[in-house]
Amino acid sequence: MANTDGDRGDIRKLRLGEIERYGEHLLRLDADSRRLRFGMGVGDGFITDYARRINDMQSVVYGFFVGEEIHAAAELRPLTGALPVEAEAAFSVEKAYQDTGIGTELLGRVIRTARTRGITRLYMNCLAENRKMQRVARKFDAVLHFEDGDVVGELAPAVPNYFSIWREAMDDERGFVMGVLDLQKKFLPAA
Ligand SMILES: CC(C)(COP(=O)(O)OP(=O)(O)OC[C@H]1O[C@@H](n2cnc3c(N)ncnc32)[C@H](O)[C@@H]1OP(=O)(O)O)[C@@H](O)C(=O)NCCC(=O)NCCS
Known part of the structure; x- marks a missing residue:
């Protein structure tokens, strides 16, 4: 499982002004990872x-941060309607960080967020050859089926409950605290 205790990196939602970092991460993906993503x-x-259009798409983006740089990310994008009940999720982990549990951790966050937003169906489009993404999805009991040659991981998160809302709030709060700590490291003189 990804170490999110700050030693190696930390997963949190992107804040305003960090979309550029997300674009930089996507640009660092190697050709194969880009194709799969x-x-x-x-x-x-x-x-x-x-990356420039992310805000228009109303996506929630989680980033795996090492310092200020994002090396992995997950996007949750609501699909149509004022109160969407379906959303699409997409994941990207830079090669050097793959197979260390980060994708699994990101999918867990996305499912929690989907639950608190009342999303009942989550689609993860991935190519049929993408065994790794399928393996990650199966850890969350996703039901996989084939559609036009692609694999669509479909799962129905439970309806939101106090616990899921609290967990997401805690995730956000922790992200904020980590951000404050980072700023302190940057601007306060060494003790
Ligand atoms: C797919 C992706 C998001 C997974 O993230 P990750 O951090 O590498 O995944 P994790 O480390 O959490 O888990 C990977 C799992 O796949 C397994 N795995 C690795 N290679 C595999 C293969 N060829 N076949 C099957 N399973 C494989 C790992 O053993 C691990 O399972 P385990 O935890 O039971 O040991 C990441 O590899 C990636 O960004 N790939 C390129 C872009 C992409 O495919 N995006 C998804 C489409 S939207």
Whole structure:
């Protein structure tokens, strides 16, 4: 499981002004990871444009931060409607950080967030060859089925309850505290 105690990195929601860091992370993905993430090979221009439009898509983005840099991320994007009950999730972990539990940790966060937002169906589009993503999804009892040659991981998070709302609030609070600590490290003179 990912170490989110601050030794190696920390997972938290992106704050305003951090979308640029997210774009930098996506640009660092190697060609194969880009193809698996976006379902096709994409160039730098596509990624830059994609990151620029994140706010318009109303996505919640979690980042795995090492210092100020993001090396893995998860996006939860509501699908249509004023009160959407369906959402799409997408994941990206830079090669050097893969297979260390970060993707699993990110999917756990996304499911919790989906629950608190009343999302009842979560889609994870991934290519049929993407055994790693399927393995991660199966850890959360996702039901996988084939659709037009792609694998769609479909899972129904439970309805929100006080515990899930509290957990997400705690995650956010912790992210804020870590942010404050980081700022202190940056701006306060060494003791
Ligand atoms: C898919 C991805 C998000 C997974 O994140 P990750 O941090 O590498 O995943 P984790 O370390 O949490 O878990 C990986 C699991 O897959 C297993 N695995 C690794 N290679 C595998 C393979 N070829 N076949 C099956 N399982 C495999 C690992 O053993 C691990 O399972 P375990 O925890 O039971 O040992 C990440 O690898 C990635 O970003 N890939 C490129 C982009 C992508 O595919 N995005 C998903 C589509 S939206």
